[in-house]
Amino acid sequence: MTQRPPSDSTSPLSSGTQSQAPGPTSPDLTPLVPGDLAGDFRIVSFSGQEGIGGYTVQHYRAEDTRLETGATQEPLQLRRILPPPPTTRTEAEWLAAVQERAQAGERRLFADALAAWSDAQASFLVLRPREGQSLQQYLAAHPPLPAQDGELLARGLLGVTAGLHGAGLHLPGLTPAQVWLGRDGSVGLHDLWAALGGGSAGAGSVGGDLRHLGELLRGAVQPAAPGTPLARLLDALSAPAGGGLPISAQAALRLLDRPEPAAAAAVAAVPEPASAAPASAPHSASPVPPTSPVPAPPHRPLWPWLLPVAGLLLGGILYLGWPQLSQALREKTAAPAAPTTSAASTTQTTRTTGTAPEPGNAAQLMTVPATLNLRPSADASGTPLAAIPGRTLLPVLSQKGEWYKVRYGKLTGWVSGGYVLPVLNRAEVETLTQAAAKGGRVTLARGVYLLNTPLELRWDTELIGQGREQTYLLGGSGESVLSSRDVRLTLQTLTVAWNGRTPGQAVRVERGTFVGQDIWLTGGVPDGAQQARGSGLWLQSGAQAQISGSLFSRNAIGISVEGSRLDLRDSQLGNNRFAGAVFSGQASGEMRGNLLDSNAEDGVVITGSASPTLADNHIKGSGQRGVSIGGAAAPTLQNNRIEGGQYSVSVGGQATPQLRGNALSSAAESGILYRAQAAGTAEKNTVTGSQTGIRIDESAAPTLRGNQLLQVRGEGLSYSSAAGGQASENVVEGAGSSGIALAGQASPLLEGNRISGGHQSGIVVQGQSQAQLRRNTVQGQAQHGVVITGEAAPVLEQNALLDNGGYGLVFKEVAGGSGERNLCRNNRAGPAKVQLYPSVFGPLFGRDGCMDGVTWPAPPAPTEPQNPATSTPPTAPAATPAPAVPVAPESAPAPSTVPAAAPTPSGEPSSASPATGSAASGSPGGASPASNLPADAQTPTSAPINAAPTDAAP
Secondary structure (H helix, E strand, O other): OOOOOOOOOOOOOOOOOOOOOOOOOOOOOOOOOOOOEEOOEEEEEEEEEEEEOOEEEEEEEEEEOOOOOOOOOOOEEEEEEEOOOOOOOOHHHHHHHHHOOOOHHHHHOOOOEEEEEEOOOOEEEEEOOOOEEEHHHHHHHOOOEOHHHHHHHHHHHHHHHHHHHHOOOOOOOOOHHHEEEEOOOOEEEEOHHHHOOOOOOOOOOHHHHHHHHHHHHHHHEOOOOOOOHHHHHHHHHOOOOOOOOOOOHHHHHHHHHOOOHHHHHHHHHOOOOOOOOOOOOOOOOOOOOOOOOOOOOOOOOOOHHHOOHHHHHHOOEEEEOOHHHHHHHOHHHOOOOOOOOOHHHOOOEEEOOOOOOOOOOOOEEEEOOOEEEEEOOOOOOOOOOEEEEOOOEEEEEEEEOOEEEEEEOOEEEEEEHHHEEEEOOHHHHHHHHHHHHHOEEEEOOOEEEEEOOOEEEOOOEEEEOOOOOOEEEEEOOOOEEEEEEOOEEEEEEEEEEEOOOOOEEEEEEEOOEEEEEEEEEEOOEOOOOOHHHHEEEEEEOOOEEEEEOOEEEOOOEEEEEEOOEEEEEOOEEEOOOOEEEEEEOOOEEEEEOOEEEOOOOEEEEEOOOOOOEEEOOEEEOOOOEEEEEOOOOOOEEEOOEEEOOOEEEEEOOOOOOEEEOOEEEOOOOEEEEEOOOOOOEEEOOEEEOOOEEEEEOOOOOOEEEOOEEEOOOOOOEEEOOOOOOEEEOOEEEOOOOOOEEEOOOOOOEEEOOEEEOOOOOOEEEOOOOOOEEEOOEEEOOOOOOEEEOOOOOOEEEOOEEEOOOOEEEEEEEOOOOEEEOOEEEOOOOEEEEEEEOOOOOOOEEOOOOOOOOOEEOOOOOOOOOOOOOOOOOOOOOOOOOOOOOOOOOOOOOOOOOOOOOOEOOOOOEOOOOOOOEEOOOOOEOOOOOOOOOOHHHOOOOOOOOOOOOOOOOO
C-alpha cells in the first residue's frame, strides 16, 4: 500500500514540511489503486487524470480512515499533483493560517478544504465535494443573467481577481468553465490551474485580466442600462490602458460602489412612515423604522492573509462567498430547468406607512399576547372584566393616553396600548398588494395587514417587517395567506397568520426558494385528508428553504417538507396540534440548534424516503414521539436532546436511520423503539429514566453499538417477536427489570455488552429464542446472571457472570442450547442451576467454568412394547451420580457429589431423583471431564440445590 511517510506535517493543518521542487527524475505516474493510503485517507476509486502546465493532476474519490469502521461517510475528493509544484509555503501552512484567524466568517470560506500536504513525490489536497455548477453549465440552460445579478457576479469575480493580483498571480485562461456558482449562492474559481494559464509562470497582466474579465461579463450578462454602475464598469473594462481602464481590480470595484444620481433622487422622494401606534409592549422590541432602499456597499473580504495563495495551485479551487450573490443566484444554480424570467433585475423598493387608529366605526386594534385583560377603567387597578384571546380584532371607541376603550362582544372596557397593534386601512393593504404583484423589496409598517384575498407571488419578492410582534399579515380566504411558485420569497421580522376557520396554511412554497429570518408562521388549520394543509410553512415540489431565528407554533404542523429541502437553525417549533416538522417524499435538509416543545403528537416526523439531518436540537414534551421515523426514510440524528413523550425515537417500516450521540430521557415507554422491518444503527446514545431503554419488536434488526442504558424502570434492552440484529459494547446499569430480555423467536447477536447493578436477572432468554451471547459481562445483579427458560436454545460463549445475588447461569423448563468457556465467579447461590422437566434433554456444553459438573434429571429411557400376559411391573432405574470434580466450592464446603433431583410441584427439586444428566457430556448420566479452568472459575457439584432464591422468570 502507498502511504505518506510520517513527519511533522502529517496533520492536515500543520505547518511543517515544505514542498520540494521537481527533481531531475521523472515522477512515477502510476495511479493509486483502491485501498491505497494517502495520508489519513483511503483511496476508493480513480476518476481520471489530466496534464496542466507540465504537471499531472490525478483525481480520486477517498474516505477518511480516522472515522470509525462502518460509519457513514460522504465521498471526498482527493487530488494528487505530480511532481509537487515548487512553492514558498505548502498549502497545509496556508490553510493553518486561515484556521488560526479570529474571524469565523473568513474561516468558513475554506471549511471544505480538509487536508493538504506535500512530500518528495507529489502534492495532495482533500476536499468535500460542493454542490453547484460552472457558469458555462448555467448559461447552457438559462438566458444571460439580469443586469442586477451580473453586477453581483462582477463583484465576486473582481474580489477573487484582486486577491490573486495581490499574490502576483494572473488569470489569462479564465473562461465561464472556470467560474463556479455554488448551490449556496457563492462564487469562485473552479480549476484554478486552467484559469492561471495552465501553470505558466509569469503569464498575464493586471490590465489583460481586467479586459478579459469584461469580455466574460458581457457574454454572461444581459445588456446593462446606460449610466448604471455595471454599464460604467463594462465600459471601463473595454477601455485601453491609460485611457480609462482601471489600474487595479480594487479600482474597478469602486466603480460599482458609486450610486446613480437618479437613484439617489428617487430615494430622497420616498416619504418616511408616520408614527404607527401606541407605545410598544414592554415585552417586545421598540418599533424599527423602515429601512432605506439604498443598498449598503457589499462586504469585501480582507485579503492580506491571502498573500500565500499560490499554495492553491495544489488544489485548483478558490472559493469565496458573497451574501448578495447567494440571494440572487441560489435558485439559478439548481439543476438545469426551463428558463424563467428573474425578478431580481427590478429595482423597485416599496414602503408602506402605518397610521395610528382614530376612534370611530372604522378603527380597529388587534391583541398581540395570548390573552389580554379587558379592564373596567383606563388603568391596571380594577378587576379584569374578561381575558381576550390573542389576534382578536377590537373596535376602538375612544382613547385616553395609552389606553383604548374597545368593545369585546357585549362588554365594553379598556386595553393597554402596549399590547395591541393598529389594523391598517384599506389603502395600506392595497399598496402592499400592488407592490407584491411587481416583486422586489417591500418594507412594511408596524401594524396589521388584513388580506381579503391570498397574496400570490410570481416574482422574486422580499417582505420586510418591523418585528414579528410589530408587523402582522392576516388572511383567511383561499388556502394560504402567502404563496409563491418558481420564485424567491424572503420574509424578515414579521408574522404571517392564517386567521380563517377553514383549512389553510400561513405560507406555501412550490419549487423556488424561501428565506425566513426572525418570522412567526402560525394559525394553520388542517383538513381530514391532508394534515399538511394546516402547516405554518408548506414546502412542495423541490422547494429550497433556509430559515433562522424563527417561530412556528399553533398550527397543525409547524413546517411540512414534501420532496423539498429545509435548512432550519436556531428556531422554535411548539404547541402544534400534530407535529413540529414533517419530512416526506424525498425531503432532505438539516435541522440544527432548534427547540421543539409541547407538540401534541410528534416533535419531528420523517417518512417516505426522506433523509434529513437533525443535530443539536432539543425536543421535549411531545405527546407521543420525540422523533417518528417510518417508510424507507434514512435520516441522521446526532447529538439531540429528547425528553419525555411515550417514545423518544420510534422507528418503523423499512427505515434505516443513523442515531449517534443523542441523549434520550424520561420516555413513558421506550427510549428507542424499532418495529416492522426497521434497521439502521444506534451508536453512543444515552437513555435514562425510560420504562424500557431500547425495544426491538416484530422483524426489526438494527445494529446497536456503544449505547448507555441507565436507570431505566424496566428492561434495559428488549427483543421480541422475530427481532434480530446485533448489540455490542452497550452498557446497561441499574435496570428495574432484566438488563436484556429476549422473547418469542428473537435471535440477535449480543456481544461484549456489560449489564450491572440491576434489580432482577442480567439476561433472560425465553420463548424460542436462539440468540448468540458472546463475551458479555453480567455483574452485581440482584438475582441471577443469565436465565434460559421456555424453549429457548441460545449459544453462550466466553461470558463472565460475576458477583450476582443468585446463580450465575440458570436453565429452566425445556430450555436447551450450547456453550463453552464461560466464567462464573462469586455468585451467591452458586455457579449454575439446571431445573428442567424430566423428559428434557437439556443444554450441551463443552469445557465451561459455569456448567462443568452440574447435573440434572435424565429423561426416561424408551421401553419396548411387552406382551400384557407376560409383563412385569417396572422397576425404578438406578441413580447415576454425577462425577465428582475435585475443586473447591464457591461458598461453604459441601459433599463432593449430590444426587440429581426431580422437580417438585413447587418448582424446586426433591432429594430423591433416580437419574442424573451432565452438562459437559450433553447426555443423561454422562460423565464430566476434569476441568482445566482456574479453581475459582469451576463449578462444584455439591452446591445445595435448594439454597437458591426464587428464579426470576420473565
